[in-house]
Amino acid sequence: MKSIILLLCITVFVVAEETYDTSSDNINLDEVLGNERLITSYSKCLINQGPCTPEVKKLKDVLPEVLETRCAKCSEKQKQKGKQLVNEIKNKNPEIWKQLVAYYDPQGKYEEAFQDFLKS
Template identity: 50%
Template sequence: MKVAIIVSMLVVAACAQDKYKSDLEGDFDVTELLNNERLLLSYTRCLIDKGPCTPEVKAVKDKLPEALATKCAKCTDKQKELGKKLAVELKRTHPAVWAQLVAKYDPQGQHQAAFQEFLTKQ
């Protein structure tokens, strides 16, 4: 019985560690970012290697290729929610910036179908 409890605790701990840690998701206001053109463009310049990065955005940038490749398998529900809202609004309001992000992170288009499914999934 003790072994089963210990194994269960280890599995729970391992699963918890498999999620991305993010300082951006705490009290991050995605609406505020989307309404702040200067900040939004600063973040996206970081993501496409055309500007400096804050530590928080650099952390996102470092995980982005893996997140795309694994269909966000290590993302928390909150990270998925934020990512979806940001992607939808960025595509709608800044299509040129969106195109630059796609060119950087998915130049062959291999993640497009999975990403579109992610965006439309409830």
């Protein structure tokens, strides 16, 4: 019996470690996207040109891995919000989008995978 409980505990721990922190999943993304000051501030944080809030710092810390793994550890909600965020930034703030791409993917090695992610 102890072996089964231990195995279940280990399984829960491993599964929990396979996804990113979901504590920021309930952020009102429409509110953020409707505020140019926040978009500018957050984008400056992401490219090391300004201070970071704790929430954006968390994103900044995992963003290289997210790009490299095609968001493999993202929850469905994180994937949905990520797609919404990217599409809004690309369409409404193309200069900010260019800065982010230049910073995180200067050689374009994630472009094809990223487009596949957006289509999924």
